Amino acid sequence: MTSAEQPSKPRKFAAPRGTADILPEDWPYWKYVRDAAERVCESFGYRRIETPIFEHAGVFLRTSGESSDIVAKEVYLFEDRGHDMLALRPEGTANVMRAYIEHGMASLPQPVRLFYIGPNFRYDRPQAGRYRQHTQLGVEAVGDADALLDAEVIDLLVTLFRELGLSEFTVKLNTIGDQTCRPAYVDALRSYYRPLLSQVCDDCRMRFEKNPLRLLDCKEQRCQSAVAGAPRLHGHLCDACREHFARLRAYLAALDITYVIDEQLVRGIDYYTRTVFEFHPHEEGAQSSLGSGGRYDGLVELLGGPPTPGVGFGTGFERLIINIKRQGVSVPPTPAPSLYIAHLTPGAALAAVKLGRAARLAGLQVVVAAAGRSLKAQMRHADAKGAAFAAIIGADELASG
């Protein structure tokens, strides 16, 4: 039998691995989170910005750090037809800083407060709360170095969680120093680890070379004693960093925000300086981080801009929604139609579509029945839709107008 004789069925496609369709029944959750995010950001004076979902690859490759997992194995890289090397954005900050520079926002009153909501992409193995395309709310306060802003963005995220009805979470906080004090600390850390290299895991040997700070958050059992005995970063902080952290803590205290200091907390992206923080749900499990961020005072310079401090965070919609469901928060349902119009004859159908338009103009949410169905089917449909009222147009109603 030749292939011409057996017509092959068209292939059925599924959404690509690690992506998901957001179906109508999930939309109330998305709307709930999005509305709350916009409301809270605006209440803090943040203005919305949206950047393209892809950028010149260098925007991310140069900023996140070549040894970071994001750059090393998770970025979607592609060359377009004009031979430009582009990257689907894996995170939200570097591209917003690119826009800050490109549009001369340094000449606006500082700090510039920005927020954005959109998809990010990372090639990673999917699991609960982890997707190759996920949606983040990002918030950035750019152009001022005071710890007031560190506290402000943390407060903003706390406020959002409260607004969403999420009560069970912990704020982890740390400071990882800056260009002044971190090099000395890194030297001390290397000196400490050098004789231990034969005992630690392969990843740690790599970290030793490329990103020593991350030695601190190795989860391998065999490395734990090394981690425990490592010199403490907090002992090496310069006066400016120590003072910044103290000020941040004073602001947080004033705001009554409780947190735990976790000296092991180190972020996966290289551009962070001083403040780093993560929000964790109490219920441990897959998606351990509900939101995280920190200060990135050198980032704008890395992208060719003037020295510009900044602080911000990202929080994932999918994970927020998982926790909203887990904590039993109820969200407003999609509104049911106020009017359902049933019709019994072809002539009545004509009248029905006209009535539908008129009713919508009057502000009702209206569903007109599909043609050719029995009245029983139409009424059943009206009921399934939860319509408040049903109008029925039959021969009599047509005749009487």
Place this chain on the structure above:
RNA sequence: GUGGGCGUAGCGUAGCGGUUAACGCGCCAGGUUGUGGCCCUGGAGACCGAGGGUUCAAAUCCCUCCGUCCACCCCA
């Protein structure tokens, strides 16, 4: 990248070697009804993830692949 679980109608499941693959929900049609819901009847819908193998016989056993979920890692 590493490990484990699972893939049977749109969804949730049963069947785990023997003839037309079952049930619930949903969908469609009809009956009943004071036009819906409830109840009753009927119907459509599955080459049992894909390919190969074992067997007289495979959804059922074996192998490979793919997908998916969960965990590690990483992170939102």
